[in-house]
Amino acid sequence: MHAIRLHAFGPAENLSYEPAEDPEPGPGQVRIAVTAAGVHLLDTAIRSGIQGPLPELPALPTIPGREVAGTVESLGEGVANLWLGKRVVAHLGFSPGGYAELAVTDVDRLHEIPGNLDSAQAVAMIGTGRTTMGILQFAELGPDSVAVIPAAAGGIGTLLVQYAKQAGATVIGLAGGPEKVARVEKNGADLAVDYKDPSWPDQVRHFLGDRAATIVFDGVGGDTAREAVALLDNPGDTRTDAPRGKHLVFGWSGEGLHNGTPLIVEGVTEQVLGPVMMQKAGGPxxxxxxxxxxxxxxxEGRLTPAVQRFPLAEAAAAHRALETRGTIGKVVLEP
Incomplete structure (x- = not known):
């Protein structure tokens, strides 16, 4: 097979497209002929040598990537034959190996891909989609809601806009540059504004009139988040009888994935990633x-992920685009 290998931590150029040994499924595992592999911002940090939330950095050389979709083409010992030939999607957890033509994972991680989804869409939902579902556990959206969504052209932002609109909320989408703003508008936002324009908060206030935002979905942090939180009703007012909005924090990509810190505003901020999200989801x-x-x-057609596709051989270009905010939606590599 061919795969993307990383021989030394560093810039995107260190990702090399080259022949690699076919992986063999062990007991309880399957081998997938990969048709789509997800690229996550965390992948770029690991490639740079930043450990982040991982228990440890992978041993080198390594094949990056932790989200794959494709067809099961080989079974390990103890795996039921019914999986052979099925279209599946899986998150590989902390195990790398996704940027490749073949990938191995535990059968317990598999989901059969619904017939109306292609592989790239399935990959988007197994990673970005599951995070979106986790975030939405903390949001109560309805016709009285006014949702502000920074990075609304991104993978999570695209899904949040769709979900909030279906719930009847007024949706304000923020994006960087005219092309992304147009995409957010087309995705259904009531107002789409360019956060690179210093006047964007005034544009939002003019649009809302005497209303205030009720919730900010914050995955970016930094100045954009501060301006967005200022649109909430009485941000930072800790009186128990004060009307207030909600600031849901699930990342701070605008500050650098692991160099920044989340914006915390007393009385309105709730951090929803990690154990908190898992505890809320519940179950075994x-x-x-x-x-x-x-x-x-x-x-069921309620959410449609946005996907930006790159050939597997161009993984370095995909990483550069993601790091410079040059992508729209979920980034996916296709062998």
């Missing part, structure tokens, strides 16, 4: 619970 396997919810939303 909360991650799988969220994955199933995400795939069901897409299968």
């Amino acid at each position: 396997n909360p991650i799988r619970t969220l994955e199933l919810r995400a795939l069901a939303e897409a299968a």
Whole structure:
């Protein structure tokens, strides 16, 4: 097979497209002929040598990537024959190996891909989609809601806009540059504004009139988040009888994935990633619970992920585009 290998931590150029040994499925595992592999911002940090939330950095050389979709083409010992030939999607957890023509994973991680989704869409929902479902557990959206969504042209932002609109909320989408703003508008936002324009908060206030935002979905942090939180009703007012909005924090990509810190505003901020999200999902396997919810939303047509596709051989270009905010939606590599 061919795969993307990383021989030394560093810039995107260190990702090399080259022949690699076919992986063999062990007991309880399957081998997938990969048709789509997800690229996550965390992948760029690991490639740079930043450990982040991982228990440890992978040993080098390594094949990056932790989200794959394709067809099961080989079974390990103890795996039922019914999986052979099925279209599946899986998150590989902390195990790398996704940027390749073949990938191995435990059968317990598999989901059969609904017939109306292609592989790239399935990959988007198994990673970005499950995170979106986790975030939405903390949001109560309805016709009285005014949702502000920074990075609204991104993978999570695209899904949040769709979900909030279906709930009847007024949706304000923020994006960087005219092309992304147009995409957010087309995705259904009531107002789409360019956060690179210093006047964007005034544009939002003019649009809302005497209303205030009720919730900010914050995955970016920094100045954009501060301006967005200022649109909430009485941000930072800790009086128990004060009307207030909600600031849901699930990342701070605008500050650098691991160099920044989340914006915390007393009385309105709630951090929703990690154990908090898993505890809220509940059940014996909360991650799988969220994955199933995400795939069901897409299968039933309520959510449609945005996908930007790159050939597998151009993984370095995909990483550069993601790091410079030059992408729209979920980034996917296709062998």
